[in-house]
Amino acid sequence: MSIERELSKRSQNKCELCSNEENLAPYAVLPAKNGDLQDTIFACATCITQIEDPEQTDANHWRCLNDSMWSEQIPVQIIAWRMLSRLRKEGWPQDLLDMMYLDDENLEWAKATNEGEDDEDKIIHRDSNGVIINAGDSVVLIKDLPVKGSSMIAKRGTAVRRVSLDHENAEYIEGKVDGQQIVIITKYVKKL
Numbered sequence: 001m002s003i004e005r006e007l008s009k010r011s012q013n014k015c016e017l018c019s020n021e022e023n024l025a026p027y028a029v030l031p032a033k034n035g036d037l038q039d040t041i042f043a044c045a046t047c048i049t050q051i052e053d054p055e056q057t058d059a060n061h062w063r064c065l066n067d068s069m070w071s072e073q074i075p076v077q078i079i080a081w082r083m084l085s086r087l088r089k090e091g092w093p094q095d096l097l098d099m100m101y102l103d104d105e106n107l108e109w110a111k112a113t114n115e116g117e118d119d120e121d122k123i124i125h126r127d128s129n130g131v132i133i134n135a136g137d138s139v140v141l142i143k144d145l146p147v148k149g150s151s152m153i154a155k156r157g158t159a160v161r162r163v164s165l166d167h168e169n170a171e172y173i174e175g176k177v178d179g180q181q182i183v184i185i186t187k188y189v190k191k192l
């Protein structure tokens with residue numbers, strides 16, 4: 001039997017996280033050990049999208065974990081643990097997390113993606129409007145900026161493509177203006 005059919009049978013053809021019955025697909029819980037049923041869940045497109053993209057995570061959708069965290073399936077428990085960890089600042093996910101039990105080996109597996117690592121320690125870069133800037137984004141200068149150590153002025157309205165982030169300091173990003181790599185202060189840019 002194919003893995004998809006086995007999963008469909010195991011889950012009674014429902015998302016093992018939220019019970020949705022549409023757009024289901026096998027989803028490997030990374031780092032997958034064997035690539036078999038033991039490390040794969042059957043999940044809907046909504047769940048998979050949100051698991052993969054923290055920015056699209058809708059906390060309310062994950063109220064479904066109230067039930068599915070009690071699944072007998074270890075890979076389902078692993079994803080439940082990771083999503084609850086990601087959302088724990090909401091309060092209720094932390095309460096559920098406190099009720100969960102994973103043995104040492106599975107806890108190690110759950111932690112492998114660093115989900116929910118203290119993001120107070122994580123440096124987040126935001127533009128003048130508070131929008132998060134990620135490495136590779138493009139920004140536009142909203143102010144004329146003198147470039148340190150040169151007579152050059154980076155003009156307001158200049159687009160800076162594919163910026164990189166200063167991982168030590170949330171106020172600085174770097175990018176090329178007129179072929180020159182410069183440091184830019186985040187409060188003087190707007191994300192494009």
Ligand SMILES: [Zn+2]
Pocket residue numbers: 015016017018019020043044045046047048
């Ligand atoms: Zn789902």
